[in-house]
Ligand code: SF4
């Protein structure tokens with residue numbers, strides 16, 4: 001058994017923390033886990049991508065081979081689109097936050113940020129299923145854009161083929177967040193889960 | 202309690218490979234750790250520093266890598282186990298000491314960890330630090346998974362004490378920053394009594410005899426390597442193709458073999474001990490196949506050495522066809538990835554490996570419409586203000602001035618985020634050293650003004666000697682210290698100016714301005730957020746001669762964000778903004794490039810991205826119309 005999940009976004013979106021939380025929860029559930037992270041300069045607004053791989057047997061490659069991601073969690077639309085061609089396949093399921101973070105070259109007017117409706121359409125045609133979520137909006141309501149990663153993990157846990165539940169994530173959050181932050185993160189997970197269960201297409 | 206300092210073993214936990222190296226060192230009873238921050242190595246010392254709250258160990262961020270290794274060596278000479286970690290560039294810095302240390306030998310187990318950065322993901326160079334193992338005749342271990350990183354780190358100290366010499370562990374970014382479930386063992390009691398035995402001494406004389414002894418130690422290591430569990434073969438007894446390699450590349454090979462169902466046809470000899478090479482083991486395995494593929498990052502290190510071995514033993518192992526980076530089958534530069542392996546096997550065995558149909562479909566759907574994401578300073582970053590002031594001052598001066606750069610977040614001054622002001626970047630401290638050269642060219646008619654920049658951590662690491670040189674030789678240099686009170690690039694580690702040690706103890710901070718004054722330099726202190734004022738002062742300083750220093754002080758925006766945040770709520774009064782009409786077109790967003798200040802496509806005016814803007818307020822100063830408004834946060 002092998003399940004490959006990519007979490008992609010922009011530095012500062014809590015991408016690495018999300019993969020770490022996911023990995024910890026999976027290890028508690030008895031999975032062998034291998035996570036590869038591309039950061040580095042990413043802290044400065046660059047693209048960040050985490051490869052989270054769950055296995056029944058120990059396997060170590062921290063990178064998902066080309067076009068073998070089962071699920072892509074996109075914290076930012078453009079970054080999701082960027083990795084789709086190399087990492088997705090016709091069976092890939094996308095869970096994507098719709099709110100763009102504009103690259104500096106877009107801000108400066110050197111290039112255009114593609115229309116998000118178009119990104120949505122391409123992802124819809126590319127993979128097997130797309131959940132296009134107003135995640136940032138929800139995160140802001142919960143207390144700030146930084147809650148987005150937990151919202152998206154909640155959404156991921158609502159996916160049938162994904163073997164972890166929000167409860168598994170909640171069980172390990174105490175190791176990562178101080179007591180005072182737990183409640184709001186629990187809520188973010190629950191609300192993310194609801195985004196999927198109430199999703200209308 | 203921190204998991205890394207958990208006394209009992211037996212549990213399986215998710216660890217990053219750097220954390221696993223730290224845990225392995227603790228399981229070996231390390232009581233002394235030193236290093237200098239640098240991606241991708243920093244988490245090793247950070248992890249140990251956290252563990253020092255629960256365990257009787259000493260951990261420091263040293264002023265630079267050389268001092269770090271020297272300090273760790275002191276602990277080794279006193280009989281303690283010690284570890285020292287750094288990125289590949291750090292090994293260059295320690296190399297002078299290292300090549301001498303390996304002659305004198307060590308006492309308590311001493312391990313040097315180099316985390317290399319194939320592809321230079323967060324470095325100024327791409328370098329394979331493994332070359333330092335043969336250069337200094339020291340054993341080299343290369344883990345390929347977090348579990349192995351832990352096991353190797355633990356064993357490396359035994360090896361070091363067996364041969365009485367330093368041992369090198371080499372990781373790469375991909376491994377250092379990967380996480381996987383790892384089985385930990387018990388921690389020991391850490392009950393060492395440091396003692397320097399004055400009956401022995403550690404030096405390099407007589408040199409040739411010590412050199413010979415060093416080779417003898419290597420030979421002992423090789424013998425141990427022949428039976429090491431870190432080397433193993435997996436595959437059929439006579440594979441059509443034998444893969445030999447180290448590190449993550451081996452895991453990619455294994456993945457590719459699984460995907461293409463090639464276990465009947467391909468064998469893998471994974472090497473964890475790569476210098477000296479276990480020759481017997483290699484000769485035995487080389488006989489298995491006529492065709493050999495080397496997989497490793499970055500240089501063809503194993504490849505070159507195994508080829509030499511195979512040439513020597515040609516009668517025994519037969520003639521081979523070699524494949525690898527050195528043989529031109531993979532690129533000679535850059536990081537190896539899963540697709541390299543799949544593509545090679547695909548071509549070699551004539552198998553289909555990629556979903557070309559899907560790729561074509563996505564390619565035609567997205568064609569050319571995916572803009573790259575440019576690197577830039579964070580919203581609120583003081584460097585944006587500093588470079589804006591520098592750019593302004595150099596433009597006023599109008600003699601084609603430029604910036605001699607250095608290493609840190611502000612290296613990005615080479616890009617539009619720093620207004621392309623920085624024209625050279627090399628090693629730590631080199632910006633000032635190079636500026637010493639420009640600073641002596643006036644007599645030959647050179648009159649371009651040069652500003653050199655360095656961060657606070659870089660200042661301590663390697664800029665000081667260049668400044669002393671400037672004073673000594675009376676060079677005309679203007680150094681701007683971008684003092685953001687952190688080693689920001691690598692994750693905000695404390696340094697000599699911060700008043701705090703790696704273990705969180707308060708310490709007397711070294712005052713950069715006072716230190717420069719004591720050298721007899723002209724010193725000024727300013728605020729990078731006061732961009733116009735700073736530009737004016739820099740302009741004045743540019744008109745003077747001799748060594749001058751301007752310290753621009755402001756906390757790294759990410760640190761400020763954690764420690765109380767920023768004062769302003771920002772908005773753009775779009776009725777005042779002239780948009781496309783402004784300074785050759787939307788001046789603020791085109792030039793200033795703060796990710797928080799964006800372009801409203803519909804209204805064709807600037808606007809604030811409230812999710813991104815932190816509220817530092819400095820962009821208000823740049824709008825000629827006064828349309829960017831700041832209000833104190835309510
Ligand atoms: S981490 Fe700090 S110093 Fe580096 S770019 Fe961001 S704000 Fe600037």
Ligand code: SF4
Nearest residue numbers: 581795797814818820
């Ligand atoms: S106030 Fe201006 S310069 Fe500061 S973060 Fe916000 S948009 Fe950027």
